Amino acid sequence: MADKLKLYGKEFHSRLLVGTALYPSPAIMRESVAASGSEIITLSLRRQSPAQQQGKIIWDYIQESGCQLLPNTAGCKTPKEVIALAEMSREIFGTDWLKLEVIGDDYNLQPDPFGLIEAARELVQRGFKVLPYCTDDLVVCRKLLDVGCEVLMPWGSPIGTGRGLMNKYNLQTLRERLPDTPLIIDAGIGAPSQACEAMEMGFDAVLLNTAIAKAQNPVLMAESFRLAVQSGRAARNAGLMLKRQTASPSTPTLDMPFWQQTISAENGEKV
Amino acid sequence: MGRLLAWRLSEKGHQVTLFESGSLEKPAGACHTAAGMISPLSELFHCPLPVYQLGMQSLQHWPSWVSQLEQTTGTNVDYREKGSILIAHPQDRNELLQFQQELNAKLGPENRDQLQWLDNNSLRNLEPELDRFDQGLYLSSEADIDNRKLLPALLKAIKQNKIEICENTPVDCTPEIIQTKNGSEHFDLVIDTRGLGAKNQISRLRGVRGEVMVVETPEVQLNRPVRLLHPRYQLYAVPRANNQTVIGATEIESEDMSPISLRSTMELSSALYSIHPAFAEARVIETRVNCRPATMDNLPVVESEPGLIRINGLFRHGYLLGPALVVQTETEISRLTQATQQVT
Numbered sequence: 001m002a003d004k005l006k007l008y009g010k011e012f013h014s015r016l017l018v019g020t021a022l023y024p025s026p027a028i029m030r031e032s033v034a035a036s037g038s039e040i041i042t043l044s045l046r047r048q049s050p051a052q053q054q055g056k057i058i059w060d061y062i063q064e065s066g067c068q069l070l071p072n073t074a075g076c077k078t079p080k081e082v083i084a085l086a087e088m089s090r091e092i093f094g095t096d097w098l099k100l101e102v103i104g105d106d107y108n109l110q111p112d113p114f115g116l117i118e119a120a121r122e123l124v125q126r127g128f129k130v131l132p133y134c135t136d137d138l139v140v141c142r143k144l145l146d147v148g149c150e151v152l153m154p155w156g157s158p159i160g161t162g163r164g165l166m167n168k169y170n171l172q173t174l175r176e177r178l179p180d181t182p183l184i185i186d187a188g189i190g191a192p193s194q195a196c197e198a199m200e201m202g203f204d205a206v207l208l209n210t211a212i213a214k215a216q217n218p219v220l221m222a223e224s225f226r227l228a229v230q231s232g233r234a235a236r237n238a239g240l241m242l243k244r245q246t247a248s249p250s251t252p253t254l255d256m257p258f259w260q261q262t263i264s265a266e267n268g269e270k271v
Numbered sequence: 272m273g274r275l276l277a278w279r280l281s282e283k284g285h286q287v288t289l290f291e292s293g294s295l296e297k298p299a300g301a302c303h304t305a306a307g308m309i310s311p312l313s314e315l316f317h318c319p320l321p322v323y324q325l326g327m328q329s330l331q332h333w334p335s336w337v338s339q340l341e342q343t344t345g346t347n348v349d350y351r352e353k354g355s356i357l358i359a360h361p362q363d364r365n366e367l368l369q370f371q372q373e374l375n376a377k378l379g380p381e382n383r384d385q386l387q388w389l390d391n392n393s394l395r396n397l398e399p400e401l402d403r404f405d406q407g408l409y410l411s412s413e414a415d416i417d418n419r420k421l422l423p424a425l426l427k428a429i430k431q432n433k434i435e436i437c438e439n440t441p442v443d444c445t446p447e448i449i450q451t452k453n454g455s456e457h458f459d460l461v462i463d464t465r466g467l468g469a470k471n472q473i474s475r476l477r478g479v480r481g482e483v484m485v486v487e488t489p490e491v492q493l494n495r496p497v498r499l500l501h502p503r504y505q506l507y508a509v510p511r512a513n514n515q516t517v518i519g520a521t522e523i524e525s526e527d528m529s530p531i532s533l534r535s536t537m538e539l540s541s542a543l544y545s546i547h548p549a550f551a552e553a554r555v556i557e558t559r560v561n562c563r564p565a566t567m568d569n570l571p572v573v574e575s576e577p578g579l580i581r582i583n584g585l586f587r588h589g590y591l592l593g594p595a596l597v598v599q600t601e602t603e604i605s606r607l608t609q610a611t612q613q614v615t
Contacts (some may be wrong), residue, residue, distance in 0.1 A: 024317055024318060024319065024569065025319075025567065025568045025569035025570075026477075026567045026568075026569075027567045027568040028568070030567075052527060054480075054525040054527040055524050055525045055526070057475070057477040057478075057526070058477060061475070061567060160502055160503075216373050216376055216377075
């Protein structure tokens with residue numbers, strides 16, 4: 001049975017989404033994207049004078065990856081800025097997919113929940129397929145669904161911190177209370193093990209940038225994340241065992257003669 | 272790159288003609304905007320190994336070239352071999368550790384002495400003004416040069432060597448031919464160092480916007496380039512004569528040449544202020560914007576065919592890579608000359 005990620009009616013094999021910033025060079029960025037197996041990549045326009053298309057060379061280079069582009073609104077602080085940038089992105093890249101970011105705090109880059117909902121409502125009305133970067137607050141997430149978002153991207157921890165899944169209780173609550181909504185952990189993932197953990201918890205995908213782009217070997221790290229996400233998803237599908245209080249032997253000891261137990265112990269076998 | 276190469280080749284006895292699309296007295300290229308750092312170790316953090324290796328080669332050439340240039344032109348270009356310092360605020364200590372870890376991995380055990388951890392006292396000994404910081408890294412082999420002095424000195428040397436200069440002359444370069452609006456001229460060899468001017472000839476050449484400020488205050492005296500490591504805002508501060516400091520630089524994937532943005536101004540100046548509060552009263556003397564010519568792998572391009580050498584993609588490493596690429600070009604000229612002689 002194909003285990004595909006379905007977002008806004010489109011299916012993807014990969015459950016890893018990656019960013020395109022901070023790499024040592026555009027060439028390493030594209031090699032890393034390929035190694036990650038990602039089919040969806042984000043890119044930022046805010047500082048590149050999009051109205052004058054001054055970043056066209058690098059945008060074309062990114063587009064040649066063949067991935068679904070997910071332009072983001074990084075750096076925007078108000079719905080007004082977001083809407084203007086979103087319209088420009090749609091015109092430049094010919095896609096109505098949008099990673100919505102409305103930053104509410106400069107220090108930890110925490111999303112502004114109020115601005116986020118306001119912007120999401122307007123963008124959905126304008127025909128955008130909105131993937132909002134949000135906190136792990138259940139109520140905010142519900143409001144985003146109410147205004148028409150079909151996918152949510154709660155943070156694991158603040159952008160670029162590499163702290164992994166900071167509030168597992170909230171994240172678990174989101175997963176349980178919104179079982180039919182595609183949930184993508186976005187931001188804060190610093191290690192493949194954290195991405196794997198997110199997938200084991202049942203999240204549909206993971207989005208990250210810094211951990212790959214800033215690695216000593218970004219291409220190798222991208223591959224590592226690809227494997228981790230695949231592994232976490234497979235583990236989730238396979239069904240993880242629940243933790244127990246009491247130890248349980250993996251080799252049955254019932255009816256084993258006492259001298260066999262001694263031999264097993266000498267051979268280092270667990271009993 | 273062009274005028275450095277012209278000077279070196281004329282010193283080697285070649286007859287050189289130098290074409291410049293604008294004015295050599297008032298250069299518009301990234302060479303004029305840059306801060307003149309020659310910092311192979313600092314760059315190794317972001318760049319592939321060849322940039323470091325070429326930079327180390329350049330460091331070997333700069334002292335004798337500067338000495339010769341200063342002697343022949345009677346001009347001081349403020350070449351400084353005092354190393355550079357990296358600092359981070361206490362909450363960003365991991366940035367220093369990450370830098371150290373990554374550089375050590377790239378340099379290998381035999382070169383790790385190029386990186387020196389500074390504690391409170393050793394940092395103050397080198398830079399007394401950095402008394403807000405308790406730790407840092409010292410890259411003792413790095414250097415810097417005042418490009419605002421170097422460029423006129425090179426021009427003076429070029430004129431002394433009787434190089435023919437054609438200013439305000441945009442050109443197209445093909446093997447042995449320079450094409451201007453007035454027609455074509457034939458040369459034994461054309462060397463194309465036009466940066467973004469050669470965009471149509473170099474595959475995937477792009478401009479990367481950089482914004483720089485120059486501030487002036489007598490209250491903060493730094494002795495060498497200082498880099499502030501921060502998760503979001505990277506800053507260098509390069510002290511210059513007359514109490515001036517060059518601070519930079521943004522790196523934006525855009526070919527926009529419009530004036531510096533308010534956001535960049537705020538980021539650069541607040542990062543500078545966080546180094547020393549007395550910078551608050553510094554006067555902003557100048558803001559500069561330019562686009563660095565870069566390839567997709569951010570490595571320089573040296574392409575050669577009979578009658579034409581193209582040098583481009585120096586990105587933010589003009590002064591770091593310049594001498595090494597000049598020497599490479601000299602070698603390539605010898606090779607091309609020998610090949611031509613064998614054919615004839």
